[in-house]
Amino acid sequence: MRAAVLHNARDLRIEEVPDPAPGPGEVLLRPRFTGLCGSDLHFWEGGLREVLADPVILGHEFSAEIVEVGTGVADAAIRPGALVAVEPMWTCGQCAPCVRGTYNFCRNMTWHGLSPKGGGMSGLTVVRADMVHVLPESLTAVQGALVEPVSVAHHCVTRAQVPAGGTALVLGAGPIGIATYLDLRARGVERVIVSEPSADRRAALAKLADMTGGGADLILDPGAVDVVAAVRELTGGEGVDASVDAAGAEPAFHAGIAATRPGGRMVTVAVYMKPVTFHPMAAFLGGVDIVASCAYCNDFPAVIDGMVNGSYPLDGWVRPIPLEEVAAGFTALEAGTELKLLVDVQGS
Numbered sequence: 524m525r526a527a528v529l530h531n532a533r534d535l536r537i538e539e540v541p542d543p544a545p546g547p548g549e550v551l552l553r554p555r556f557t558g559l560c561g562s563d564l565h566f567w568e569g570g571l572r573e574v575l576a577d578p579v580i581l582g583h584e585f586s587a588e589i590v591e592v593g594t595g596v597a598d599a600a601i602r603p604g605a606l607v608a609v610e611p612m613w614t615c616g617q618c619a620p621c622v623r624g625t626y627n628f629c630r631n632m633t634w635h636g637l638s639p640k641g642g643g644m645s646g647l648t649v650v651r652a653d654m655v656h657v658l659p660e661s662l663t664a665v666q667g668a669l670v671e672p673v674s675v676a677h678h679c680v681t682r683a684q685v686p687a688g689g690t691a692l693v694l695g696a697g698p699i700g701i702a703t704y705l706d707l708r709a710r711g712v713e714r715v716i717v718s719e720p721s722a723d724r725r726a727a728l729a730k731l732a733d734m735t736g737g738g739a740d741l742i743l744d745p746g747a748v749d750v751v752a753a754v755r756e757l758t759g760g761e762g763v764d765a766s767v768d769a770a771g772a773e774p775a776f777h778a779g780i781a782a783t784r785p786g787g788r789m790v791t792v793a794v795y796m797k798p799v800t801f802h803p804m805a806a807f808l809g810g811v812d813i814v815a816s817c818a819y820c821n822d823f824p825a826v827i828d829g830m831v832n833g834s835y836p837l838d839g840w841v842r843p844i845p846l847e848e849v850a851a852g853f854t855a856l857e858a859g860t861e862l863k864l865l866v867d868v869q870g871s
């Protein structure tokens with residue numbers, strides 16, 4: 524089978540690798556669509572090397588069709604031909620975080636798509652049967668590939684604890700920022716203000732704001748306005764109930780704290796490659812709780828339901844590409860000229 528294998532920084536090869544076979548409790552999958560994600564981009568650029576020692580098949584955001592079910596899988600819905608979204612965490616179920624139910628912090632975690640376990644950018648791949656979520660018939664394989672990144676957003680919105688009818692600020696309108704926006708709107712958050720420097724991304728978001736009744740006037744260009752002052756003005760001088768930092772840039776981190784009302788929350792969901800200089804007095808005097816949101820934990824079912832209900836329109840921010848164009852796709856993501864690229868794994 525063919526697979527996109529990352530050998531080194533900027534050295535991604537489409538090559539033949541051996542077909543995997545499912546063991547007991549596992550399923551053999553044929554990946555359909557696989558997202559290129561910001562963390563894949565960091566690996567491609569050569570960052571986070573400590574996590575990646577050997578060449579790996581990339582792809583942790585993917586939908587797939589079940590090809591074969593290994594022995595000992597009791598769930599009748601898990602059968603050949605079923606379309607699934609994959610929750611790409613090989614967790615142990617035994618360590619303290621797993622036992623506590625916070626399996627996203629499993630001490631023995633292996634990520635599918637960032638490890639020798641294989642990944643979604645390949646003709647076939649094997650995961651444990653409890654890592655797949657069978658999709659309802661009304662969902663497409665493209666939507667299935669988006670369940671993983673939207674779950675990241677869904678988890679961080681839960682962490683943000685914004686009341687319905689409340690206000691929020693999203694910093695950064697990349698794919699996670701956009702999904703966070705849609706999730707906040709779906710949960711009835713009345714005013715969702717977004718700060719995003721790229722005009723293209725603001726335009727993409729404006730269309731989604733139209734579709735969800737969110738109001739394009741709440742989309743700010745941090746290059747043109749003082750975001751904190753603008754947020755205060757839009758919230759009667761109070762600040763938002765919660766901010767989400769989906770940007771991963773120091774100015775966004777500070778703006779998120781400063782724009783949040785006393786007693787509110789600032790959630791950081793971005794993957795930071797560098798530390799920020801943070802004065803604890805900003806949170807102390809502002810009365811803001813700073814929390815982090817890492818990946819997802821039991822979020823897939825709610826996101827799949829939300830997709831069925833139309834909460835996460837994909838118009839204008841998701842584009843499929845062939846497997847041969849993965850490296851070019853990373854270059855485009857690096858240049859900031861694309862939002863969410865999905866590899867059409869079987870399409871070429």
Ligand SMILES: [Zn+2]
Pocket residue numbers: 560561562563583584672
């Ligand atoms: Zn990802």
Ligand SMILES: [Zn+2]
Pocket residue numbers: 614615616617618619620621622628629630631632
């Ligand atoms: Zn564990």
